[in-house]
Amino acid sequence: MDLHQLRCFVAAAEELHFGKAARRLEMLPSALGRFIRLLEDDLGTRLMARTTRSVTLTADGAVLLKEARVLLAQADALADKFRHSSRKQAATVRLGAIDSAAAGLVPMLLHDFRERCPDVTVQLIEDKTIRLLPRLLSGRLDLAIVRPPENPDRRLEFLLLLHETAVVAVSDRHPLAARKRLTVADLADQPLIVPERRSRPHSHDLTIKLFAEAGLEPRIAQIADEKQTIVNLVAAELGAAIVPKWTSRMAARGVRYVRLAASDMNRLPLAAAWTRGTRDPVRDDMLEMLQARLSHYAREA
Known part of the structure; x- marks a missing residue:
């Protein structure tokens, strides 16, 4: 599991539409789907129920969405902290x-x-x-x-x-x-x-x-x-x-x-x-x- 996979999952979970989520991340829907499948494989559970007409979160997906938002916010804040520090030096x-x-x-x-x-x-x-x-x-x-x-x-x-x-x-x-x-x-x-x-x-x-x-x-x-x-x-x-x-x-x-x-x-x-x-x-x-x-x-x- 990596941060990029989590970002793909959060975008898809918030949009509940792979096409809209892919446009939001400036990537192809097929690539978005691949990263989410890799995340599901890593965690050993289904996160989304997908049909040709709809995308819904499973129970595990809903839990992960809440935790992933917190984790990504912490990661972004940490990156900003170090980037800001390094900018003062260089x-x-x-x-x-x-x-x-x-x-x-x-x-x-x-x-x-x-x-x-x-x-x-x-x-x-x-x-x-x-x-x-x-x-x-x-x-x-x-x-x-x-x-x-x-x-x-x-x-x-x-x-x-x-x-x-x-x-x-x-x-x-x-x-x-x-x-x-x-x-x-x-x-x-x-x-x-x-x-x-x-x-x-x-x-x-x-x-x-x-x-x-x-x-x-x-x-x-x-x-x-x-x-x-x-x-x-x-x-x-x-x-x-x-x-x-x-x-x-x-x-x-x-x-x-x-x-x-x-x-x-x-x-x-x-x-x-x-x-x-x-x-x-x-x-x-x-x-x-x-x-x-x-x-x-x-x-x-």
């Missing part, structure tokens, strides 16, 4: 960021933060939102710049920062590359490269919603996971892509970024996230700097 902030924020917002933030706190070391981890949020919960990150999820985990605090506009990435040899501005209608017959929805729901849905708003069907020719891969595929003339504006700061030869006509749909939210109820003077200094300079950063988005 001035380091572990910052996570999605790729477009790492290319656009983060360099500006770190430039300003270095002037204010020159003795603080910043460890930057670039990844997708779906991978950064579990790192926050496990204590491996102090702060993350992410796309806010549709169903945020209640253990995390989110601060909406700004909305990043989108642009169209095309090969510099593409007929549309000479245009100063494009509309969705201009892309109606173009093969499109979009990210996989599970790993990048905001970016995937942006393309779908923009075409729906225009009464058109997108012609999706390729699905790719990484933003840099998408840009490289555009450079190889495999299609166009609607991407966040800060993607244009990524190194890519043979790609031109064209402004997309204004639309209420043409916006991608960006938020700061951290573990609710925690206190960290170094992280809080960075958050204060972020909020103080936010209007300046937003002009670049």
